[in-house]
Amino acid sequence: METKNIKSWNDELNVCIRCAYCFEGCPVFKVTGWETDTARGKIILAYGMLTGDLEPSQYIADKLFQCTYCRDCSERCSANVPVVDVLAAARADIVEAGFASDTHKGMAKNVKATGNIFGDKEIKAPVQQGEIPVYIGCQYLARPNQTKMYLKILEKLGVKPLVKDEICCGYPLYALGFRKELAEHKKKFLEIFPEKEIVALCPTCAAYIHEEYGKDVKHITQSILEHLPEKNLGLKATYHDPCDLSRVMGITEEPREILKKLGIEIVEMPKNRKTSHCCGGGGGILMSDVNLSDDIAILRIKQAIETGAPLLITPCPTCEQVLKKAATVVNEKGNGTIQVKNLSDIVWKALRS
Amino acid sequence: MKIDLEKLKGIVGQDNIKNDIADLYVYGSDSSVHNALASVVVRPTTIEQVQAIVRYANAELIPVVARGSGSGMSGQAVPIDGGIVLDFKNMNRIIEIRPADMLCKVEAGLVDDDLNRALKPYGLFYPPLPASSRVATIGGEIANNASGIRSVKYGATRDSVLGMKVVLANGDLVNLGSNTKVEASGYQIDRLMVGSEGTLGIIVEATLLLKPIPKFRCIGRASFDKLEDAGEAISEIIASGASPSMLELMDNIAITAVNTTLNMGLPDVEAIVMFEADGKVKEAVDAEINFMKEICEKHSGSDIETSYDLKERTKLFAGRKKLFAALSRYKEGLSCTSLADDMAVPYSKMAECASKIHEIAKRNNVVMTAYGHCGSGCMHTKILMDPTKKEQWEGAKRAVDEVYDYVRSVGGTTSAEHGIGLSKAPAWKKEKADSLAIIKAIKKALDPNNILNPHKIQDAPDDWITATKLRYPVE
Numbered sequence: 001m002e003t004k005n006i007k008s009w010n011d012e013l014n015v016c017i018r019c020a021y022c023f024e025g026c027p028v029f030k031v032t033g034w035e036t037d038t039a040r041g042k043i044i045l046a047y048g049m050l051t052g053d054l055e056p057s058q059y060i061a062d063k064l065f066q067c068t069y070c071r072d073c074s075e076r077c078s079a080n081v082p083v084v085d086v087l088a089a090a091r092a093d094i095v096e097a098g099f100a101s102d103t104h105k106g107m108a109k110n111v112k113a114t115g116n117i118f119g120d121k122e123i124k125a126p127v128q129q130g131e132i133p134v135y136i137g138c139q140y141l142a143r144p145n146q147t148k149m150y151l152k153i154l155e156k157l158g159v160k161p162l163v164k165d166e167i168c169c170g171y172p173l174y175a176l177g178f179r180k181e182l183a184e185h186k187k188k189f190l191e192i193f194p195e196k197e198i199v200a201l202c203p204t205c206a207a208y209i210h211e212e213y214g215k216d217v218k219h220i221t222q223s224i225l226e227h228l229p230e231k232n233l234g235l236k237a238t239y240h241d242p243c244d245l246s247r248v249m250g251i252t253e254e255p256r257e258i259l260k261k262l263g264i265e266i267v268e269m270p271k272n273r274k275t276s277h278c279c280g281g282g283g284g285i286l287m288s289d290v291n292l293s294d295d296i297a298i299l300r301i302k303q304a305i306e307t308g309a310p311l312l313i314t315p316c317p318t319c320e321q322v323l324k325k326a327a328t329v330v331n332e333k334g335n336g337t338i339q340v341k342n343l344s345d346i347v348w349k350a351l352r353s
Numbered sequence: 354m355k356i357d358l359e360k361l362k363g364i365v366g367q368d369n370i371k372n373d374i375a376d377l378y379v380y381g382s383d384s385s386v387h388n389a390l391a392s393v394v395v396r397p398t399t400i401e402q403v404q405a406i407v408r409y410a411n412a413e414l415i416p417v418v419a420r421g422s423g424s425g426m427s428g429q430a431v432p433i434d435g436g437i438v439l440d441f442k443n444m445n446r447i448i449e450i451r452p453a454d455m456l457c458k459v460e461a462g463l464v465d466d467d468l469n470r471a472l473k474p475y476g477l478f479y480p481p482l483p484a485s486s487r488v489a490t491i492g493g494e495i496a497n498n499a500s501g502i503r504s505v506k507y508g509a510t511r512d513s514v515l516g517m518k519v520v521l522a523n524g525d526l527v528n529l530g531s532n533t534k535v536e537a538s539g540y541q542i543d544r545l546m547v548g549s550e551g552t553l554g555i556i557v558e559a560t561l562l563l564k565p566i567p568k569f570r571c572i573g574r575a576s577f578d579k580l581e582d583a584g585e586a587i588s589e590i591i592a593s594g595a596s597p598s599m600l601e602l603m604d605n606i607a608i609t610a611v612n613t614t615l616n617m618g619l620p621d622v623e624a625i626v627m628f629e630a631d632g633k634v635k636e637a638v639d640a641e642i643n644f645m646k647e648i649c650e651k652h653s654g655s656d657i658e659t660s661y662d663l664k665e666r667t668k669l670f671a672g673r674k675k676l677f678a679a680l681s682r683y684k685e686g687l688s689c690t691s692l693a694d695d696m697a698v699p700y701s702k703m704a705e706c707a708s709k710i711h712e713i714a715k716r717n718n719v720v721m722t723a724y725g726h727c728g729s730g731c732m733h734t735k736i737l738m739d740p741t742k743k744e745q746w747e748g749a750k751r752a753v754d755e756v757y758d759y760v761r762s763v764g765g766t767t768s769a770e771h772g773i774g775l776s777k778a779p780a781w782k783k784e785k786a787d788s789l790a791i792i793k794a795i796k797k798a799l800d801p802n803n804i805l806n807p808h809k810i811q812d813a814p815d816d817w818i819t820a821t822k823l824r825y826p827v828e
């Protein structure tokens with residue numbers, strides 16, 4: 001098998017001292033308990049393919065795709081290995097070796113044909129003139145009411161959003177290993193967004209546009225906080241840090257400041273900010289292994305329930321989706337009554353009050 | 354080797370078995386340079402399951418290698434002869450915590466930090482605390498007699514284990530030790546099990562001695578222009594009767610590594626000594642710290658800072674804590690290998706040992722640092738080299754031999770806390786030459802069919818480089 005992508009990370013593979021520190025918070029390992037599912041396990045698999053000790057197989061492909069790209073491993077890594085970059089390279093090589101699943105291939109086709117991951121031509125950005133380029137992203141575009149709410153929030157706070165006829169940022173192509181498709185797609189994205197500064201709604205898009213295109217990206221929570229007046233909603237809630245926002249963008253305080261400004265008492269889960277526990281929805285896992293994603297989300301929602309807060313708030317559409325599903329499962333079993341809400345709902349409610 | 358998977362599935366269930374080549378490859382490695390393929394990975398959840406697996410393996414002469422988190426640095430958990438890897442991660446319950454008896458009983462697969470988190474509300478802790486406590490399991494720690502930065506005051510694992518349940522090579526279960534702090538004569542087999550690296554029995558449960566969490570903790574850091582001065586200060590601190598709860602040394606390579614790779618801003622000196630005292634009474638901690646500070650000053654220690662404040666303490670210790678990351682990134686193209694990584698020498702030889710390590714590294718064209726828990730006589734190093742180059746391995750091999758030749762010459766020991774396994778076995782066998790026959794007789798008595806982690810420690814190959822495939826692709 002050709003391993004040109006993995007090879008470019010050869011030094012990092014050698015830097016890994018195989019200490020196992022990445023076991024500590026890996027959400028996949030928390031569910032399965034097998035070492036092969038940890039960052040170290042996956043790094044060893046990548047190394048095995050690079051050295052020729054291992055032939056690529058469907059099993060290895062499945063293992064590589066059972067990862068949420070949450071970067072908890074990199075955060076704890078004793079040797080600062082950029083684990084997700086290495087894994088993304090391994091995914092790219094195994095995809096080129098012919099091990100992409102039909103679902104993943106379908107997603108890549110969708111992006112090419114329609115500009116969004118759903119392959120739905122009806123999913124379109126609500127184009128509008130304005131001053132600040134705002135990137136909405138596939139997940140929020142598929143939730144037009146929430147998108148509208150965020151845009152209205154910005155307008156109410158005096159920010160004039162410029163919304164373009166956007167296309168996917170390319171993250172799913174990167175995450176699922178479609179490098180050739182990604183190279184073409186990136187050119188199109190840059191034609192639409194030549195600007196250096198962008199405000200992004202979705203944490204994953206924000207992180208990816210920042211890292212891959214080198215743009216100065218503000219997450220919407222930062223823009224909101226700059227202009228938000230004080231309110232008193234008198235609520236109690238726990239806040240879930242989306243991995244891309246906390247661990248990649250380092251944005252942990254702004255969303256909390258927003259909640260505090262709105263008079264919300266935050267009860268923290270023990271795993272918060274940079275050591276937050278993943279919701280289970282990232283890295284394309286929803287398309288690779290939805291059951292695993294569900295199990296991870298249930299772990300997180302249980303942590304939220306343990307805080308005693310009746311409400312969990314998060315600014316990420318994917319976290320919201322998977323945690324809502326987990327809350328339904330746990331609540332139906334009589335083990336909680338927690339509600340999950342997107343930050344937009346809360347801010348909008350406050351601004352209307 | 355023929356293994357009856359159906360039989361194993363009958364014992365632990367289909368979901369607790371892995372035998373895809375990918376899994377076997379992953380479980381064939383640990384934090385050492387070694388790599389070998391297991392035949393199957395089995396994850397028991399009860400003592401009875403462990404007994405049934407071992408009984409079956411003994412009857413069929415199949416090797417059984419117990420595994421915690423595979424954080425060992427000497428290849429202890431690498432299944433050199435293949436066979437069954439017994440993964441303990443699902444036997445991780447805390448059975449009971451008995452504050453009045455200052456003890457707890459736990460399953461072998463429990464992770465050290467998880468235990469300490471559970472003990473905190475009782476105001477207690479389990480002291481061995483290796484740096485790897487976030488992943489190391491209690492079984493792995495016992496099997497390696499792990500220790501850590503606080504062992505200078507609280508001892509190594511052996512000092513904190515009161516007893517254990519062990520599955521013997523024939524599958525029988527034995528209760529070893531007691532629930533008491535002391536036990537006088539009679540062979541204390543539990544003590545023999547500590548540090549036996551899974552070669553004499555499979556630990557399934559342990560009774561552990563606990564200590565109260567100290568109310569006050571103060572850390573100090575001193576810089577030394579000369580390594581020898583740092584060594585003398587350490588020697589005197591220990592000989593003076595002071596009771597440090599930590600006494601650490603970092604040499605200039607370690608300092609440069611954290612400064613250049615992580616921008617830590619540590620003083621650019623030949624050595625840094627970190628000292629700590631803890632206790633229930635602040636005045637007593639003050640006295641200990643001042644006493645150690647004075648000794649450092651007497652030996653030309655400068656820029657001495659001390660603090661009780663958690664944030665400050667974390668800052669003062671940050672360089673030491675981040676050392677692994679720094680060493681891994683010391684220079685592009687060099688990897689941080691666990692070779693000659695651990696030894697103990699008499700206190701008076703600490704500085705000389707560090708200097709010897711530097712000399713040996715230079716002579717053999719590799720980079721080696723010296724740092725360690727000097728309070729317990731333990732010195733660590735790492736060999737930083739390009740692991741893809743054959744000549745680097747040849748240099749590393751000579752360096753390892755020379756380091757341990759020196760350690761033996763001063764009456765030190767090959768294994769301070771990182772085990773023996775494969776990489777350190779050749780040196781350890783030389784050190785224990787006159788007791789090897791007894792050691793082999795003990796192994797034979799307890800494991801007559803040689804199924805428990807075979808070909809490790811005294812039975813390991815004489816050349817660690819060819820003992821297994823190296824995990825790096827060597828040109």
Ligand SMILES: Cc1cc2nc3c(=O)[nH]c(=O)nc-3n(C[C@H](O)[C@H](O)[C@H](O)COP(=O)(O)OP(=O)(O)OC[C@H]3O[C@@H](n4cnc5c(N)ncnc54)[C@H](O)[C@@H]3O)c2cc1C
Pocket residue numbers: 018019020078383384418419420421422423424425426429430441461462482483484485488489490491492493494495496497498499500501502550551552554555556557677770771772806
């Ligand atoms: C970054 C890093 C830092 C480290 N720092 C320290 C330190 O400060 N102090 C220190 O002492 N060590 C340290 N170590 C070494 C290592 O973490 C310890 O030896 C630890 O005790 C190993 O635990 P484990 O669960 O990973 O065991 P494994 O690596 O899985 O196993 C090690 C050995 O124990 C045996 N074993 C495991 N479980 C059982 C059982 N239930 N019954 C019988 N045998 C068993 C195995 O067969 C093997 O021989 C460090 C390692 C790393 C990578």
Ligand code: SF4
Pocket residue numbers: 015016017018019020021022023039040043073076077078079080081083
């Ligand atoms: S924590 Fe980092 S260095 Fe350690 S095994 Fe995981 S990836 Fe490798």
Ligand code: SF4
Pocket residue numbers: 025026027028029037038039042066067068069070071072073074083084278
């Ligand atoms: S990115 Fe997250 S899920 Fe993937 S290996 Fe790292 S910790 Fe585990």
